Amino acid sequence: MIIQFAWRTLLLFSILAMGVYYVHTHLMIPIGLSFLPYGTMGTAVAITLGFRNNSAYERFWEALTAWGGLVNQSRIFSRQLLSVYLPPVAHREREGNRLELHQSFVYRQTAFAHVLRMNLRREELTNAACWTQLSPLLSEDELTILQQATNKPNCLLNLQSMAYAKLGDSLESSLFRQIQFETILAEFTQLQGQCERIKNTPLPRQYAFFTKVFVWIFVGLIPFGLVGELGWLSIPTSVLLSWIFVTLEQVGDYTENPFEGGINDVPMSALCQTIEIEGKEWLGEANLPKAQQPTDGILL
Secondary structure (H helix, E strand, O other), X not given: OHHHHHHHHHXXXXXHHHHHHHHHHOOOOOOOOOOHHHHHHHHHHHHHHHHHHHHHHHHHHHHHHHHHHHHHXXXXXXXXXXXXXXXXXXXXXXXXXXXXXXXXXXXXXXHHHHHHHXXXXXXXXXXXXXXXXXXXXXXXXXXXXXXXXXXXXXXXXXXXXXXXXXXXHOOOOOHHHHHHHHHHHHHHHHHHHHHHHHHHOOOOHHHHHHHHHHHHHHHHHHHHHHHHHHHHHHHHHHHHHHHHHHHHHHHHHHHOOOOOOOOOOOOHHHHHHHHHHHHHHHOXXXXXXXXXXXXXXXXX
């Protein structure tokens, strides 16, 4: 995978280093530069890279924390459905509908995780029918409302709220329970907003742009500083140094956007599958989906 990822830059650096060596050695044109300024320049570039990559990793870690919170809040939601929001006492006269009622709330919350994932990855742009994947979890009316909504994850939370409010109207739940129910829905809203902020607010472009410019200026000058000191050894040395700096710059570039569906992004599909499995297991269903496994060492 490293070769597949880096062969273009390695080829470019090799051509540049061999060209500088050929011009300096065989054409006898003194294009070599003093290596003394490169230490200061390399330190400045490394500091800039470190700052940019740390900022990118903070975005990735915040995204991973938000999705970890989503998994935990889903577990809390499922557990409290039975003990707090829909206690057995309120259903002594309608045990037949109890499982169906619990199932509708758990399925709707599971669909929320899937919709948030699809919304963050903009899956609708490449697959307009992606929302039909939710048909096992939502009713036809809910699916129709969802497809017409502008903010689809928030739409599902609104459906949850309205469904529980109807139970309050029919004396199925007290006002205190409704307030508690809205509190946990507010937690889901906070996590959704956190993810949307990361998705819609990229790292300031000046950091990304000028870091890339500084790195490429530096690696472009490396062969000129080494050719007079190392001779033909300047070729492999400059290729190695150039590849290290450019790779570090690309690491930050890929890390700063954790919701693009790349191999290093937050594994939202696997986390959604975990939420669905645990929710259905709590309902006592036997036919559980299988946990998503890594493919070629990659978990999406």
